[in-house]
């Protein structure tokens with residue numbers, strides 16, 4: 001067919017083999033780098049613990065041993081069971097509610113006018129101070145912890161989603177309209193994928209804040225779960241156990257954030273998989 | 276003068292071909308900027324008409340009014356006798372900045388118009404593959420836009436517009452973000468593609484050479500406010516080798532004439 005002509009000059013612009021080789025090289029290196037930095041971190045911790053910088057500062061090896069001890073005696077799994085329930089619930093509610101509210105505010109003037117100032121104030125305020133207030137209303141159970149998670153996680157998720165929706169690529173909106181896209185199609189097929197990088201950045205911050213919220217709630221109001229495990233071992237001066245607990249929740253939070261990033265690339269922005 | 280001769284010939288041709296798009300008394304102001312004043316135009320079915328003029332003269336505005344993407348301040352547009360009040364299935368747009376979804380493959384981008392219409396996946400992908408082949412992008416179906424050159428991206432934009440099978444294609448400076456060599460290749464391909472499709476093209480450009488090279492009719496717009504200053508029908512035989520057109524005496528004369536006419540608007 002006469003029209004089936006691919007221009008040579010355009011085809012050569014596409015240096016795919018070279019790019020993907022380079023991408024593999026670059027993708028391998030961060031893993032090695034990450035391992036090196038973890039090893040370095042563990043080494044410095046070990047040395048600092050041996051000096052010791054403080055009598056309350058255990059070595060890395062003691063902390064690891066304490067970690068396995070806490071798993072073996074069942075106290076850490078039990079603590080996580082208690083902490084993860086409100087955390088997962090609070091994070092999931094914040095995600096759906098936060099993205100939903102953010103989209104509504106991004107799309108409607110009324111929603112923006114009504115809700116955005118509230119979330120800006122909430123984000124700016126030291127909301128951790130509200131956590132003790134939560135107990136007055138909701139007691140010290142699961143509800144109070146879930147609310148504590150949401151107080152910290154929701155504002156950043158709402159505000160990021162709202163900003164992302166406000167700054168959606170105008171020319172893609174016009175394109176969708178010109179090809180007869182409905183309002184709903186525009187939201188699900190253009191606005192959401194276009195906004196997803198910023199929404200996910202908000203989710204990562206929100207999830208991290210949710211971890212802060214649940215631990216704060218357990219330290220401040222409801223002595224259960226991980227917060228209680230930390231308090232308990234501090235009161236007994238079992239510093240290795242205390243640090244093991246703290247390190248475990250940091251590691252869990254980090255893993256959750258990595259998982260979120262994986263979902264984003266996998267589901268919403270497949271073109272970034274190689275990048 | 277040669278131009279008047281052309282105009283007379285144009286009116287003769289004009290009556291023989293039915294107009295698919297009719298623009299009547301279109302005016303458009305943005306606040307107190309008057310972009311278009313009293314535009315009356317007919318676009319004959321199956322022809323490629325270019326809107327040519329210096330930048331800022333309202334070409335994009337007129338094309339978007341025809342597309343139903345923006346409303347006019349006065350006047351009306353009809354397509355096949357039906358009044359235009361928004362985008363419609365009989366018109367498809369090719370965007371100056373391509374407007375491709377970066378998260379979607381070439382295949383999904385091309386099939387997107389059909390996806391929005393609810394066409395089944397197998398059917399729309401089959402149609403999309405056919406048009407991807409027609410614009411010369413076979414083998415690139417699973418690539419993402421960022422992996423393509425500018426020229427290839429605009430081929431995706433063209434294939435998307437072709438695959439919804441609209442009668443009227445509206446192209447807003449489709450080659451302006453494409454480099455010179457690819458632009459020329461693309462222009463040749465467009466001429467070939469047109470000979471196979473019985474579609475009406477409305478093509479915006481600011482390049483005189485491009486307009487004369489590909490158009491059956493050229494509408495010259497004058498700036499501030501945009502008005503129709505002249506309609507030209509270059510009588511160029513495009514059936515043979517497209518490369519030959521660049522050396523055609525009539526092509527060169529027409530380019531020169533238009534330039535003489537437009538010169539007054541350029542400082």
Ligand SMILES: Nc1ncnc2c1ncn2[C@@H]1O[C@H](COP(=O)(O)OP(=O)(O)O)[C@@H](O)[C@H]1O
Nearest residue numbers: 305308310328329330331332333334335336337
């Ligand atoms: N959205 C807008 N708001 C205000 N003025 C506009 C807008 N779009 C275009 N204009 C003005 O209208 C005139 C015509 O613009 P446009 O149709 O884009 O011209 P062209 O496509 O021929 O370069 C210009 O003076 C431009 O500044």
Ligand SMILES: [Mg+2]
Nearest residue numbers: 334335336448
């Ligand atoms: Mg323009």
